[in-house]
Amino acid sequence: MLKDLFIGLSQNELLNTAAKKYGLKLGAQSVVAGTNLEQAIQSIKELNAHGIACTVDNLGEFVFKKEEATEAKEQILEVIEAIHQNQVDAHISLKPSQLGLDIEYAFCLENVREIVDRASRYDFFVNMDMEDTKRLQPSFDILEELSKEYDNVGTVIQAYFFRAEEDIKKYKNYRLRIVKGAYKEPAELAYQEKSEIDSNYINLIEWHLLNGKFTSIATHDHKVINHVKEFVRANNIPKEKFEFQMLYGFRKDLQLKLASEGYNFCTYVPFGQDWYGYFMRRLAERPQNLNLVAKQVFNK
Numbered sequence: 001m002l003k004d005l006f007i008g009l010s011q012n013e014l015l016n017t018a019a020k021k022y023g024l025k026l027g028a029q030s031v032v033a034g035t036n037l038e039q040a041i042q043s044i045k046e047l048n049a050h051g052i053a054c055t056v057d058n059l060g061e062f063v064f065k066k067e068e069a070t071e072a073k074e075q076i077l078e079v080i081e082a083i084h085q086n087q088v089d090a091h092i093s094l095k096p097s098q099l100g101l102d103i104e105y106a107f108c109l110e111n112v113r114e115i116v117d118r119a120s121r122y123d124f125f126v127n128m129d130m131e132d133t134k135r136l137q138p139s140f141d142i143l144e145e146l147s148k149e150y151d152n153v154g155t156v157i158q159a160y161f162f163r164a165e166e167d168i169k170k171y172k173n174y175r176l177r178i179v180k181g182a183y184k185e186p187a188e189l190a191y192q193e194k195s196e197i198d199s200n201y202i203n204l205i206e207w208h209l210l211n212g213k214f215t216s217i218a219t220h221d222h223k224v225i226n227h228v229k230e231f232v233r234a235n236n237i238p239k240e241k242f243e244f245q246m247l248y249g250f251r252k253d254l255q256l257k258l259a260s261e262g263y264n265f266c267t268y269v270p271f272g273q274d275w276y277g278y279f280m281r282r283l284a285e286r287p288q289n290l291n292l293v294a295k296q297v298f299n300k
C-alpha cells in the first residue's frame with residue numbers, strides 16, 4: 001500500500017539525513033514554509049494579515065545525539081525570540097523526539113522545560129505534537145510534569161488510538177489539539193479502518209468541546225468541519241472555546257474562508273532543513289498530494 005510505503009520512507013534515517021543537505025525538493029516547498037526563520041516569519045506575517053494565527057514547527061526528528069537535541073532547543077528558543085520581536089500572532093509546536101526523548105527522558109524534559117519557560121515569559125503557548133506509540137506515554141508524562149509549573153503547555157490526542165477516549169478525559173483541562181493520527185500503529189492499539197477513526201474523531205471533538213478547556217480541531221476534512229460548525233451552533237459553544245487548524249499549504253481557500261467567517265483559525269507552519277519525514281507523512285495521508293511532486297518534476 002502507498003500509505004505504508006511513504007510511512008516507511010518517512011522513517012528512513014539515511015534519506016532523512018541526505019535530504020537536509022539538498023534544500024526543499026520534490027514539491028516540499030508548497031507545504032514547508034522555507035528552510036530558514038526569516039522565510040517562516042514572512043509566511044506568518046502573510047497569514048496573520050488574513051486573520052490567521054500560526055503554530056510554528058522548526059522541523060526535526062531522528063535526533064539520537066545530545067548535541068543535536070541541544071541545537072534543536074537553541075533553534076526553537078530563537079523562534080520564540082523572533083515571534084516576540086516581530087510581534088506576530090504565533091506559538092510553538094515541537095516534537096519531543098527532536099529534543100532528545102529517544103536519548104534520555106530527563107534530558108528531554110529539561111529541554112522542553114526551557115522552551116516552555118521562555119515562551120511563558122512572553123505569554124504564549126507551546127504544543128507538544130504527538131508522535132508514534134512508543135513516545136506517547138513519555139510525552140504525556142512531560143506534559144504532566146511541566147504543568148505543575150506552567151499553564152502554557154498542551155498536547156495532541158490522536159483519534160486512531162483506542163486509549164484516546166481515556167486520555168481526553170484525563171487531560172481535559174489542557175488545551176488539546178485533536179487529530180486523526182498520522183503514524184502507522186498496530187491493530188492491538190489503534191483503529192485501522194478509516195470509518196472507525198472518523199467516527200471516534202467526531203466523538204472526541206464533541207466531548208472535548210462540551211467538557212474541555214480549549215479545543216483545536218486539526219483537520220482538512222470538510223465533512224468534520226461542517227459537522228463541528230453545526231455542533232457548536234446547536235450547543236451554544238462560544239467561538240473563544242475552539243479553533244480550526246490546518247497544515248501550511250493545504251486547502252488554502254478553505255483556511256481563508258473559515259477565518260473570514262469569524263472562526264479562530266490557526267495554520268501549522270513547518271520550516272527548516274529537516275523537511276523530509278514531515279513531507280513523506282503528508283504523502284502517506286493523501287496520495288493525491290503526489291500532485292505536488294508531479295508538478296515539481298514536470299515544471300523543471
Ligand code: FDA
Pocket residue numbers: 128129130131156158179180181182183218219220221222223245246247250251267268285286
Ligand atoms: P483525511 O486525510 O482523513 O481526509 C478526509 C477527507 O478530507 C478526504 O477524503 C478529502 O475529501 C478531504 N481532504 C483532505 N485533505 C484534503 C486536501 N488537501 N484537499 C482537498 N480535500 C482534502 N498527526 C499526529 O499524529 N500528531 C500530530 O501532532 C499532528 N498534528 C497535526 C496538526 C495539524 C494542524 C493537522 C492539520 C494535522 C496534524 N496531524 C497530526 C495529522 C493528522 O493526524 C492527519 O494525519 C491529517 O490531518 C490527515 O487527516 P485529515 O483529518 O486532515 O483528513
